[in-house]
Amino acid sequence: MNKWEILNHAETACYQEEREVLVRGDRRWITALHYAFQDDNYLYLAMDYCVGGDLLTLLGKFGDHIPEEMAQFYLAEIVMAIDSVHKLGYVHRDIKPDNILLTADGHVKLGDFGSCLRLQEDGMVHSSLAVGTPDYLSPEILRALESREGYGPECDWWALGICAFEMLFGSTPFYAESLPETYGKILHFQEHFEFPPLAAAVSAEGRSLIQGLICEPQERLGAGGALDFWGHPFFSGVHWATLHHCTPPYQPTVSNGTDTSNFDVVDDCLSRMEALSGMRGSQPAGAHLAFVGYSYMATGETKDCSRDTVMSTDKQQSGDSEGLIRDNLLTESVSEELPKPFEHHLVLSKGPAGHVHGDDTDLDAAMTMELHRQLQEAEQRSRGLEEEIRQLQGELESLRARRLTELNIHEPHLFLPAHRLDATGDGKLAPPACHYPLVIRLHRHLLLFHRVWRPGVTGESYLLVCAAGVELQAWSRQQSAELS
Structure with missing residues (x-):
């Protein structure tokens, strides 16, 4: 990331938030950070490479939409990923298929936290900039452009609803030829939201999930975190507690640990950017102070098995068994895979009456x-x-x-006459516009005084005294005696 671009767009640059989420985030669901460092021109983040591609490319392989059983798995893992970011106190603000990455064995990793903002004490973020991708922006983000009001993590759940719509129907619900038209549809979504003619092919549970996400924030699913989705009929049969150990419905084709075939690579993605070193004449003083403390190195305790996943992929090419990647994932303890409040519930299922049950324990x-x-x-x-x-x-x-x-503090009513320090050097006495309570130290130094204004006096004078502390101390005692 180019430092000069960051400094020029400081109001939209979330580089510190991105680093913090990557350092502190749940590595089961977000891309794992190994190093953060910098040089004179750039910031660098060294993360695991998700060789399985992204959800956008996967949708393209299936004709822009996927079967409902596949969508159920990916949406469940995205729910857990979004919830993990919210638990850290951040809002992602750019949930879309491009940022849903797939590991070598097909599990979801949430990426690209460059639009992240920390929730403030009122549980909201306050930004008057429409950061994100137009088709996935929530109406409350657009309203904040004019109202200056904040919005909460509900904006990420709206974007999840757009992703669910796209997975099941092959397009976004508010697409238009121009941005103003798209924004208008989103702001007045009640008038423009509708299911396409092929909606009959999607279950009532799937349509119910989408309607529970594409709605006003106060009515939207997700207010209670991931738990709001655990009992939803669309996710019937999902084993949430062991979701990360389940076999994904699609196994990416991976030839080696650096295979890029699962991405639609853009040739100009590494564009030439202006360097700080080339701008030395106009480079602001202290330009690098904004990036102090950015560096980071993962320790053995913070690293997970994701690096081993890539190594195992390379071993597969050499003839190792197909289960090496999954075996590496299963070396983690199950309790580490669970959200804290639910870590005792290893398998959850949907009962016939629509209630969520846990094995031998009432949830x-x-x-x-x-x-x-x-x-x-x-x-x-x-x-x-x-x-x-x-x-x-x-x-x-x-x-x-x-x-x-x-401090040798003397009589508080003792003042020295004020003189104007005039540039012409005429040394004329100035009206006593301000007085300075004298505070004397025992050592020789420059004495600084607190200015006290007198009512009704408009002039201003300045006094600077530099003298030996001992001599002033003797003088002040004499003045105090005379005053008393």
Whole structure:
């Protein structure tokens, strides 16, 4: 990423957010970051290469839409990926098939976090820029262009609904020949959203899912995170807890670890960009300060098996068994694959009455116990933080008291006459526009004074005193005696 471009477009550059999500994110669902570094001109992110391609290319292989059984699997994994980003406190803002990557064994990895923003304390992001891809933008993002109001993570679930529509019907629902027309359709989606004539080929459950996503934010699925989708009829039979270990419905054809055949490669994707080193005459002072702390190196604890997946792909070419990639994935413990509140529910299924069941455990009761435990831990951490704050406040008061004893502060009403420091050097006395309480240190140095304005005086004078502290101290004592 070109530093000069980032500095010129600082209002839309989310390079720090992108790095943070990649460093802290759940590597089951997002691209794994190994290194972040920089030179004079560029920022670099070294991530795993998802040799299986992307969802857009996969849709092209199937004639722009895929069978509903395949869509169910990919949408379920995308749900988990989006939810993992939201749990970090970020909004992706650019969910689309191009950014849904596939590993060598066909599982989903969410990529391209260059539009990510952190949620603020009110649970929303505040941006007046339409960042993202037009066909997938939610109406609340477009409304924010004029209203200056914030929007929440619901915008990512809207984009998921557009992706679901595209997977099942082969096109986006609000496509138009021009951007203004597309934006108009999205803003007034109630009037323009409809299923195409072939909608009968898609199940009622599939249409229900799409309608639950392409709607107003307050009605949209996803407000409760991934859990909103666990009980939806469209995902009946999905084993959410072990989803990452399931066999994908499509196995990408991969010849080696650097195969690019599963991508529609754009020749000009590496365009020539302006370098900072070539702009030294106009380069702003401190240009590189914005990128301090950007570097990162993954440790052994943060690395997952994804690198081994690529290595295993190369071994397949040498005659190794076809199950090497899957075996590498299965070396991870199942408990590490689960969201924290649900890690005890290894297999989930949809019951005949439409209720979600867990093996030998009632989901609602277990969730309640887990949330109660987390609440107790949070309260304990809160009490610890309050005690730490009280200790720090005591230390701060102690330091302030010690500082005051070190300073030789004299009578607060003692003032020195003010003189104008005139450029002409005439040295004329100026009206006493401001006075300076004198604070004297025991050592020789430059004395700085806090200016106090007198009511009704419009003139301004400046006083600069530089003298020996001991001499001034003796003088101030004499003045204090005279005043008393």
